[in-house]
Amino acid sequence: MVHRGPAWGHDDGPVETAAPSWRDALRGRTRDAHEALDRALTGPSGRLSGTGDYVRVVRTLHALHAWSEHRLRRWAAASSLAAGLPDDLVLPDRASLYAGDLLALGAEVADPDPGRDRGRRSVEVDDAEGLALLYLLGGSSAGARVLLRGLPDDVPRAARRGLTDASGPESSRLWQAVLRLLATPAREPLATRAADEADALFGWLRERAEERAA
Numbered sequence: 001m002v003h004r005g006p007a008w009g010h011d012d013g014p015v016e017t018a019a020p021s022w023r024d025a026l027r028g029r030t031r032d033a034h035e036a037l038d039r040a041l042t043g044p045s046g047r048l049s050g051t052g053d054y055v056r057v058v059r060t061l062h063a064l065h066a067w068s069e070h071r072l073r074r075w076a077a078a079s080s081l082a083a084g085l086p087d088d089l090v091l092p093d094r095a096s097l098y099a100g101d102l103l104a105l106g107a108e109v110a111d112p113d114p115g116r117d118r119g120r121r122s123v124e125v126d127d128a129e130g131l132a133l134l135y136l137l138g139g140s141s142a143g144a145r146v147l148l149r150g151l152p153d154d155v156p157r158a159a160r161r162g163l164t165d166a167s168g169p170e171s172s173r174l175w176q177a178v179l180r181l182l183a184t185p186a187r188e189p190l191a192t193r194a195a196d197e198a199d200a201l202f203g204w205l206r207e208r209a210e211e212r213a214a
Contacts, residue, residue, distance in 0.1 A: 019185040019186075020191075022131060022181070022182040022183075022184065022186045023182035025195050026182070026191075026194060026195050028195075029198075029199065030199045033199045033202035033203050033206070034202055036203075036206050037206045037209065040205075040209035041056070041209050042057075046150070053152070054105070054151065054155050059110070059208070061140075061162060061163075062095060062102060062109065062110075062162075063110070063205070063208050064205055065092060065162075066095040071129070072092070072130065072134065072137055073091055074125050075129065076130070078124065079130055082181075085178075085181060086177055089173070089174055089177055090173075092137045094162050097161045097165055101158075101159040101163075102159075104156060105155075105156075127190055127194070128194040128196070131190075131198075132194050132201055133201075135178070135182065136198060136201055136202075138175045139178070141167060141174065141175045142175065144164075144171070145167045147163055148160070148163050
């Protein structure tokens, strides 16, 4: 069997540390949810069969970015953990690009999912949620490259701006910086809480992808 790599990303190989790292905790405890999201996005073949499949993927990515980009920025500006990231690093800013891609495809652009908020827009983002958001949004650069390579021919160039940005050099630089931060030893119980947050995010996105596929 040929390994095709995950649709969502994080296909960069192992990171060795002397003790369990933040990435060990996040990746190990969210593996099932991560794989379920991959299947919901691209199906068993790992490839999109047409524009309809692509619309489902872009809607799911737009939902994630529209809900979480401002939360990630809020956390990065305040957390001592995020201080390990370079000052000039560019955090994801792709919600509007994915919205434009949907419009170019003639698809509806939905508002951020109020069911995901759970009253959290009015509170600060803690380290557990911040680490989960950093893991998902940072790791999307690898997944974007996989998706772009397998796009159906009928997807217009004007509807590929979100994935193109996600696979670009700034996103790759972000992911390498995230890997370095996540390679440091994890602390409990924060590591378990961060993994729970990431697992919930993967599950929420899978539900949205499956709703669009129905």
